[in-house]
Amino acid sequence: METFVWDQNLLTGLPLVDQQHHALVDLFNELSSSFFLAEGNREVVLADTFRRLEAYTREHFSDEEALMHSEGVDARHIAVHHALHEQFVAQVNTMWGRRSDMGDPAETFVGFLTAWLGLHILGIDQSLAHQINLIRQGVAPADAFEREGAAQDHGTQALIKMIGNLYHVLSRQNADLARANLHLEDRVAQRTAELAQTNEELKLANVRLEAFSRTDGLLQLANxxxxxxxxxxxxxxxxxxxxxxxxxxxxxxxxxxxxxxxxxxxxxxxxxxxxxxxxxxxxxxxxxxxxxxxxxxxxxxxxxxxxxxxxxxxxxxxxxxxxxxxxxxxxxxxxxxxxxxxxxxxxxxxxxxxxxxxxxxxxxxxxxxxxxxxxxxxxxx
Incomplete structure (x- = not known):
């Protein structure tokens, strides 16, 4: 099943970045399909697919950060971008380790991956592309960073920040739930309720992201x-x-x-x-x-x-x-x-x-x- 459909709205104009994003989407869809394999070798296939996904994600993040340094992107943007990469790696490993606790691991786990990548591309990766274009036109990196921040619509910035904060909260909640695995029998009801709330918040974030993907960022009209x-x-x-x-x-x-x-x-x-x-x-x-x-x-x-x-x-x-x-x-x-x-x-x-x-x-x-x-x-x- 194809969970994440690639389209032109996700292009940044940076050839290597767009190529790797597309490859990540293919791996997300491959992982989603693996969840629905028949019993038998499903866990083996899942483990192998996740291993390749994690390795390719780290490779993409490394290449993207190398591009930022080679293009001379402002250090403030690089720091934020790197922090988001690190947070994603930690979060995805935490969720993978506790997928057996999820009521619907395919929807929850792959839904998180696709929503995170969509938000990441439409938000900070598009900002990176705009800054690189300005730098290549002769604009100083610091000025490109400031200009990009000033050019974004306040409503768009607020939406991206709100959803980003929500994922940060979900990341901390998932880490806390993983550490709370002791005395599981006494806490089944509590953890089930917490997980249900987390899943509902994730679904809400996906709905907001879908609305964001239908809107032109500059004019705030339908795209x-x-x-x-x-x-x-x-x-x-x-x-x-x-x-x-x-x-x-x-x-x-x-x-x-x-x-x-x-x-x-x-x-x-x-x-x-x-x-x-x-x-x-x-x-x-x-x-x-x-x-x-x-x-x-x-x-x-x-x-x-x-x-x-x-x-x-x-x-x-x-x-x-x-x-x-x-x-x-x-x-x-x-x-x-x-x-x-x-x-x-x-x-x-x-x-x-x-x-x-x-x-x-x-x-x-x-x-x-x-x-x-x-x-x-x-x-x-």
Missing amino acids: RAYFDTRLAEACATAFRREQPLGLLMIDVDYFKRYNDSYGHQAGDACLQAVAAAVQGAMLRASDLVARYGGEELAVILPDTDAAGTAAVAARVVAAVAALGLAHKASGVATHVSVSVGAVSGIPAQRDASAPLVAQADAALYRAKEQGRNRWVMAESA
């Missing part, structure tokens, strides 16, 4: 992967119920020029303001705003006909213009503006995501051809 999933679901529902489905594709006009004129930090702030304005133009909780890619956003509008979709598109254009963000390099206005392609209709088939996006994209292209800073409805849905 592309979650958009694709929701659009497929919305198309299937609209097809089954014979209801219209609206879709907007939104592009910030001359955004590259904005970055070139004001700098990338100002560009990030601009995208955040535009995202907030677009979200504010939505009137229903069921409408989903997502980051489609770069400076492009997308909006799914369930049960919305052409007139309703056009009204939302007009509100989006007006809301962004109302921000009044200066854009001296724009070829269409003195302020930041957007172009919007809109489409609405009852899907002709259950899996209509691709043609719907293509129609909205074509309408967006026409909006740009007609002068930008406007919305255009697709000719037919």
